[in-house]
Amino acid sequence: MEFRPRDYQAEEYAAAAGLPRSPALRHPLSPALLPPAQADVVVEVQNVEFDDPLRAAPIKEETLDSSDSSNERDAAYSRRNHSKEWSLFTGSLIQKFSYGSTIHVSSALDSVTRSSREYGKSLADVHMEELEDPDVVSEAEKKVITRQEYVSRLQQLKSEIRQAWRGGDRVKALKLTIKVARLLMDTTVSQFYPTLFVHVIEVMDMLGDLVWERIKRKAEYSDEGRLVNSLPENFLSRDICSEAKDTCFNWFCKIGSIRELLPRIYLELAISRCWRFLEDDHLCNLERLTMMMRGLADPLGSAYCHLYMARCVGLLNQKDKGYLIRSIGQITNLLERIILMKEPYSSHSFKNKKTLITLMEPPIEWIMKCIFVDGYKEAGDLVAEFSFWQNTSESTVKIPCISVVLHYLLKQLPAGIISTHALHIIELFEQNVDISYDQHLNFRLLGQKLSESPPPLSSLNSILKHVNEVLAQYDRLEEYLIVADAHLDIILHHLIDDYIPAILDGIVKRVNNRSVDGNEIELLQSILVKLINHFDSLEDILSLNHFMDILEVLRGSSRNMVDMQILRKATRTHYISDPTTIQLLFEISQALNDSIDISYTNDDCQLKAHLITSFVQKVDFGAEREHHLTFLIECRAAFGRINELKDTLVHLSNSLAVKAVKSMTKCLNFLKACMAFNEVTIPSISSTARRMNLYIETAEVALLGGLVSHAEGLLTSAISCLECVSTTVEIHKLVDVDQISPLICKLCSVLLMIPGIPEEGKIDMPHNLISVVDCLSVISPRTKLKILCSVIYLSASLSQNKLPYHASNEEILGNDRLFYGDASYFEGLLSLSSIALQKLFDAIEQEPHLGIRGTMALEACNCMIICYKASEQLYTECSRLIEIAKQSLQPQNKFLEYTRRLFDKHLSTFR
Structure with missing residues (x-):
């Protein structure tokens, strides 16, 4: 077979001229261009109703008329939400106060430390005996027990209470529950007390649920078990029968007879839901319990008792929050006594006052949250009860202003309210400095609230002036940083840059060449990141006084985070282009590179590598190309572990070479230097596909500069990359057609521009390509076919009297001029294509999948029709390929139909 002669320029012109073209006056998808019938269809489709799963369920008419059912749903939702939040709160409570593995407990009050083995009796029997005679254990005796063992025994006791209830012995269940409640009387286990509280109230809640279900059943069922009255969710006391009311009243009487005040309150709170069976208004009971709690002298026990009341009453959906205000008032009075007393408050001697106040914080936080659960509008009038705002002379309850109480009040208030009263709040901070809460934490909260809702500009300067004065009073770095970091957002938001130099200067003075701890480093990180994000340019950031001094203080992950932010900016x-900036960013990149894990797999390491690569891409030395190439060499040495960067370095080197060639100056030595840089860099890249691509790209640049021998060597290296496929770990990635075949096509397109040597013919590289591919058993038959088709296309193009394109450098002659009329050269090309054709048919036969085999046959047929003259042999070979496709594909296959038409057009004369 002979190659088909082609005139590429004429074919291009014919293809362009043959396409029908008309100006598009309007967008082709414009509704005005749609036919009327089609437009009607569109409108009809738009009007179709359908169910949207994101829409709310349709509301039935009967629900709109029933406010009672709506109230029931709201109440049920409120209880579920309250229970969920309480569960999260108690979990955090245990986690916060979880230190210490053992505790010292008083045996007189903590009978759970006495195992049943000591008595040879059940644990429940032991408790029952101690209920009858509390003096059976010596008060002076102390025992050591692990936290886990304490909790486990408490859970065992909870199980025995449930078993006693199910067995009908409700008196025993009540007495055991009282014993559990007595555990909260022992506050000597101060650090364990919050955890003890959580586990004890689980028992209380269990008893409350059991009593509620028992009374509710009596109200709904007869003694024979027949349903008499089904109570609605929002039932009233008048809906309850007398027998159920008597049972309920009896339970409150039993609990009212408990001698100790604390267990009595806890048990009544546990069954507080049962008030609904007796009366509709619960406020009088809440006020009574609140007054009873005034008798709890121990501050820790009192605080957590108030906490349990807020939790229990929260399930009742009580609208009046006055009892919560009184709870806060009682806790505040206790805190004031603790703060003013010279000695520790309790005879059980807490380690210090600060520890006791810290343990009392969770009740204050939860109660404040309950006060504002319905929002500020509903609770706004109650704020006056705290006497915190100005003009509150009409306040009925005068509660002293304690710092910790003020903190949790401000935490619940909307940011807008705090922003309006910011100056007055600062005055409160300054007037009420006590040990209950660190004032710098209050100022941090103030700064966070002001950032959420900035104050009016008229008062902003006054606020920041006060804050600046407060900052000057802090000698400790951590306190200074906490307040400065909290207010930096509002300073940057309003572009009040006058305070920034003062803040940075204050930081440097307090660092004073000393070591900085972890929390201080995180705060410094936060401040620097905010500054970086605020300014538009890196030059503005670096010009800040002491910015670099503070940056040098950072270390570890915080330093890496700030460095990444600087690179991102x-x-x-x-x-x-600024040399100083480039040097700084280079040093920052070196520090980040050192922190990249050798495995280079996690997202953080990949982000660091990407930022370093982006920095190298952005560097521009202008006309100083030698300096830029030197910079690339330094980057290769400094960041050799980053694979992504190696590709970028080669691309940048080629870009420098192209710019040098286009500048029309003497650049041969610089061009060779770029080629040498690439020849050293490319082999270190692990991915075979990427190496091939870069070799081919660099060969194109070499041809642009007239370096033919360099281009030949680079293309030979690209072909050699295929020999590594079977030994690489990414073999399964490279055998894919989408990766190998495009690279070979690109390689062949460059080979078309490589001038041969007249004495040798210079077609050894395509031969080498066929030999290498033939030896790679791991490459799929279809990939081999595409490669072999590329070689045939290359051979057919080289055989033309005029090549479709030439090298841009006019000094490089094309093979159409070097071998014009050389019969041996053309015979070599035919021999090359003949070898490729034979291996092409072998690849088709090796493909096991019928569908793929048929497609391969059609691809080969199209290649042969395009490349070869019409002849009897071509007709025979193409007929064979089409027959393979018919046997493998469906008759209506579009590719098959197109190929048959092409076959009939060019080879019909040989039938």
């Missing part, structure tokens, strides 16, 4: 610009 720097790479957002078009280019980086």
Whole structure:
């Protein structure tokens, strides 16, 4: 077979001229261009109703008329939400106060430390005996027990209470529950007390649920078990029968007879839901319990008792929050006594007052949250009860202003309210400095609230002036940083840059060449990141006084985070040309590179590598190309572990070479230097596909500069990359057609521009390509076919009297001029294509999948029809390929139909 002669320029012109073209006056998808019938269809489709799963369920008419059912749903939702939040709160409570593995407990009050083995009796029997005679254990005796063992025994006792209830012995269940409640009387286990509280109230809640279900059943069922009255969710006391009311009243009487005040309150709170069976208004009971709690002298026990009341009453959906205000008032009075007393408050001697106040914080926080659960509008009038705002002379309850109470009040208030009263709040901070809460934490909260809702500009300067004065009073770095970091957002938001130098200067003075701890480093990180994000350009950031001094203080992950932010800011610009800035960013990149894990797999390491690569891409030395190439060499040495960067370095080197060639100056030595840089860099890249691509790209640049021998060597290296496929770990990635075949096509397109040597013919590289591919058993038959088709296309193009394109460098002659009329050269090309054709048919036969085999046959047929002259042999071979496709594909296959038409057009004369 002979190659078909082609005139590429004429074919291009014919293809362009043959396409029908008309100006598009309007967008082709414009509704005005739609036919009327089609437009009607569109409108009809738009009007179709359908169920949207994101829409709310349709509301039935009967629900709109029933406010009672709506109230029931709201109440049920409120209880579920309250229970969920309480579960999260108690979990955090245990986690916060979880230190210490053992505790010292008083045996007189903590009978759970006495195992049943000591008595040879059940644990429940032991408790029952101690209920009858509390003096059976010596008060002076102390025992050591692990936290886990304490909790486990408490859970065992909870199980025995449930068993006693199910067995009908409700008196025993009540007495055991009282014993559990007595555990909260022992506050000597101060650090364990919050955890003890959580586990004890689980028992209380269990008893409350059991009593509620028992009374509710009596109200709904007869003694024979027949349903008499089904109570609605929002039932009233008049809906309850007398027998159920008597049972309920009896339970409150039993609990009212408990001698100790604390267990009596806890048990009544546990069954507080049962008030609904007796009366509709619960406020009088809440006020009574609140007054009873005034008798709890121990501050820790009192605080957590108030906490349990807020939790229990929260399930009742009580609208009046006055009892919660009184709870806060009682806790505040206790805190005031603790703060004013010279000695520790309790005879059980807490380690210090600060520890006791810290343990009392969770009740204050939860109660404040309950006060504002319905929002500020509903609770706003109650704020006056705290006497915190000005003009509150009409307040009925005068509660002293304690710092910790003020903190949790401000935490619940809307940011807008705090923003309006910011100056007055600062005065409160200054007037009420006590040990209950660190004032710098109050100022941090103030700063956070002001950031959420900025105050009016008229008062902003006054606020920041007060804050600046407060900052000057802090000698400790951590306190200074906490307040400065909290208010930096509002300073940057209003562009009040006058305070920034003062803040940075204060930081440097307090660092004073000393070591900085972990929390201080995190705060410094936060401040620097906010500054970086605020300014538009990196130059503005670096010009800040002491910025670099503070940056040098950071270490570890915080330093890496700030460095990454600096690189992110720097790479957002078009280019980086300032030598000082480049050197700084290079050093930052080196520090980040050192922190990249050798495995280079996690997202953080990949982000660091990407930022370093982006920085290198943005550097521009302008006309100083030698300096830029030197910079690339330094980057290769400094960041050799980053695979992504190696590709970028080669691309940048080629870009420098192209710019040098286009500048029309003497650049041969620089061009060779770029080629040498690439020849050293490319082999270190692990991915075979990427190496091939870069070799081919660099060969194109070499041809542009007239370096033919360099181009030949680079293309030979690209072909050699295929020999590594079977030994690489990414073999399964490379055998894919989408990766190998495009690279070979690109390789062949460059080979078309490589001038041969007249004495040798210079077609050895395509021969080498066929030999290498033939030896790779791991490459799929279809990939081999595409490669072999590329070789045939290359051979057919080289055989033309005029090549479709030439090298841009006019000094490089094409093979159409070097071998014009050389019969041996053309015979070599035919021999090359003949070898490729034979291996092409072998690849088709090796493909096991019928569908793929048929497609391969059609691809081969199209290649042969395009490349060869019409002849009897071509007709025979193509007929064979089409027959294979018919046997493998469906008759209506579009590719098969197109190929048959092409076959009939060019080879019909040989039938």
